[in-house]
Amino acid sequence: MSTMTLSAPAGIRTNRGFWGLLWALYTTQFIGAAFLSTGLVGILRDGGTDLGTLGALQLLALVWPVKFLWAPLIDRWAPGRARGHYRSWLLVLQPLMVLALLAMAVFADPQDSLRVLVILAAAFVLFSATQDIAADALSVRGLDRSQHDLGAGVQVGASYIGTVIGGGLALLIYDAWGWRAAVIALALCTAAAMVPVLRHREPERAASNAQPRGLSGMFGMLAVPGAKAWALGGVPLVTFGSAAVWSLVTPALVDAGWSLAFIGAVTSMIAAAPALAAALLGGRLCRRRGRGVTLLLGAGIQLLGGVCLAPVVWPGAGVDQWLQVPLGVVGACGVLAGYTVMNTGIYAVNLDLARPGCAGADFTLLSSIGMLGGSVGAWAALFLAGMAGYGASLVFGLAVSVAGVIVCRSHPLLARRA
Template identity: 50%
Template sequence: MTAPVAPAVDTSAPVAAGAPPWGLLSVLWVSQNLGIGFLTVGLVAILRSDGASLEELSLVSLLGLAWPLKLLWAPLLDRYGSRRLGHHRSWLLVLQPAMVVALLALLPFGDPAAALGPLVAVCALYVLLSATQDVATDALGVRLLRPQDRGLGNGVQVGASYVGTVLGGGLCVLVYDRAGWAAAVLLLAALTLIALAVVLRFREPERDPRVPGSAAWGALIGVFRRPGVPRWALGVVPLVYGGAAGVYALPSAALVDAGWSLTRIGVVTGVVVSVPAALAGPLAGWLVRRWGRAVVLAAGGVGLAAATAGLVPLLRGAVPLAGTVAALGGFLVAYTALNVVVYTVSMDLCRPATAGTDFTTLTTVPLIAAFLTASAALATAALVGYVASAALWCVVALAGVVLGVGWLRAAPLR
C-alpha cells in the first residue's frame, strides 16, 4: 500500500508580523452567524408559532443553499480591492453595513407569516451578503494567521459560529417573545453593527502580489492541482463531513416522532447544545497546536462514535431529556473538533495570493457533502430505521477519519 502524497503546503510567514488580530476575526465570524442563526433557528420557531405550515418552513430552510453560492464570486474578492483602504478590508467596509441594512429591511414584516414571500427574498439577500463577508473574513484569516495559530484561529471560527447561533437563534427569539418583532430585528442589527466599528479601526497590511485577472477564476480549479489536495479535499473531507451530517440529520426527525414541539426542538438543538460546542471550538484549536492535527482528528472520530451510541435510545423512541441533551451536546462537541481540523488543514492548503478563493473552494466541498448526505440519511432511515441509518453514516465518518489521519501523518502539517 503506497503512502499518501504529501501536499504542497505554504507554511511561510504570514503577511502580518505581529500578533493575529483575534478581536477582528472573532467579531466578524460571530457577526456573520447572527442573522444565520436567527433565520435557521429563531425564524422557523416564530413562523411555526404563527401558524406557518411545514411546507412554508421548508422554503425558509432552503436559504441555507445560498451559502455555497459564494464560490461563484469569491475570485472577485481576491482580484479587486482598494490598496488605500486595505484589499479585503475595503470589501468588509461595504458588506458589513450592507448586512445591517438588509436586517433593518426586515422591520416592516411585523407579522412574518403574512408576507412570507417578500420576507424570504430579503432574508436571501442577507444570506448572500453574509456569505460574501465570510469570503473576505476567511481570506484575512489565511493571510494574517501564522501556521502555528491556525488551529486556534479555526477553533475560534467554529466556536464563533455557535455563539452567533445562540445570540441570533436564542437571545433574539427571547427578545421577540417579550418585546416583539421590531425589538428583535433592531437587536440583530445593533449586534452586527459592532463588527463594523472593529473593521473601521483595523489597518490591513498591504497585500502583494495581486491576482492577475486571468488567474482569478482559474484558482477555483488550480487549488485541486496541488499535490495531495484531491486526496484530502475530495476523499477525506466528504467522508468525515458527510458521515457526521448524515447522523445529525436523524435526531430532529426522531424528536418530532417522539412528540416534541418544534419550539422545544429548536431551543435544545439550536441553543442549549450549542453552548458546549462553542466552548469546544477554541479548546480543539488549542489542542491542535499542542497535539497536532492528526491526534485531534482521531479524538474527534472517537467522540463522534461514542456520541452516536449515546443517541441510540432517542433513535429507538425513548427520549429522556438529560440523556438526549447530553448525547446531542457530545455529538456537537466531537463534530466541532472534526470541523476545526478540517478548517485548519484547508487554511494550510491555501495560497496567500488567492486565499479567499482557495478557502471558499475547499470549505464548499464539505457543505455540499453535508447537504447531500443529510437528505440521504433520512431516506436510508425510511428503509432500515433510524438506528441502522445512524450506524451506517457513523461508519462513513470514521472511514474518513482513518484516511485523514493517515494523510496527515504523511503530510508536513504536524
C-alpha cells in the same frame, strides 16, 4: 508545488485586535444565518406559515455552498484598495447585512409581508456569504502558519456564539417584545462588528501574490499534492457523516415525544455551549498534539454521542422516560461537540492549503465542498431513516464519518504540530 509554501508568510505578528476582528466577523455571519434557518422558521410556523413555504426558505442556504463561484472576483477586485483589499469588501458588506436586517424590522408582522421578507432574507444570505469569503481571506493572509490551529478554533467557535444569538436569543426576545425588537437586536449585534473592521489596517498585498485567473484561480488549489484526496474524499465524508447524524436529532426526539420548545433549547443553546468549548479545545489540541490526534478525538466524542442517542431513537429499546432525556441531551451535545473538534482540525489544514494569492477562492472552495457534503448527508440520512428507521441511519452516518477521518489522516499536514 510544496504545500509548505501555500499559506501566509511566517513572521507575521497577529495582535489582539486581529483576533477580535475574526471573532466579530465569524460570529455575525452566523447570527443572521442561524436566525434565518432556525429563529425565523419558528416564528413563521408559529404564525401559521405552511411547511412548503418554510422548506423553500431553507433553499436560501444553498447560496453558501456555491459561493466559490464568485470568490475569485473577491480576490481580484476590491471596491477601495486604499482601504485594504478585503477590508474594503467588509466596509461594504457588513453595513449591507445590517441594512437587510433593519429592512425586515419595517414590517410589524412577518406573515403580512412574507414575499418581501424572503427577498430581504435572500439579500442577507448573499451579503453574509460574500462577507465570509473576505473574512476567510483575511484569516489566510493575516495568520502565521503557527497560528492556523488557534485560528481554526476561532472560526468554528465563533459560529456557535452566532448560533446561540441568532437561533436562541432572538426567539427569547421575540417572545418577550415581538418581531421588531428581535430583528433590531440582531442588527445591532451585526453592526457591532464594524468597530474592529474600522480599526483594522490590512497590509498591502505583495506583487508576487498575483492571482491566477480562470479555472486556475477557482480550482488550482486541487493541483497541490494531496489536495484532491483531502478536499474531494476525506472532508466530504466527515461532513456527510456528521451532518447525517445531526439531522436525525430533531425529528427523532420529536417522535420520542419531546416538546418542540425543549428540543429547540437543546439543539440551539444547550448543545452550543460544549461545542464552543470543543472548538477552543480543538485549536489547542491541534497545536500541541497534532491534527490527526484531534480528528481521532473528535470522532471518538461523536461516537460516544451516537451511542447515547441510540437507545433514544431505536424503537423497542425499552429506555425509561426519566433516562431518555439525559441520554438525548448528552447524545446531542456529544455529536455536535465531536464534529466541532474534527472541524477545527479540518479548518486548520484548509488554512495551510489556501494560497495567499487566491486566499478567498481557495478557502471558500474547500469549505463549500464540505458544505455540499453536509447537505447531501442530511438528506440521505432522513431518506434512509424513512426507509429503514432512525437506528440504521444513525449507524450509517457514524460509519461514514469515521471513514472520512481515516481518509483525512492520510494527509501529511495532519501530522503537523505547531
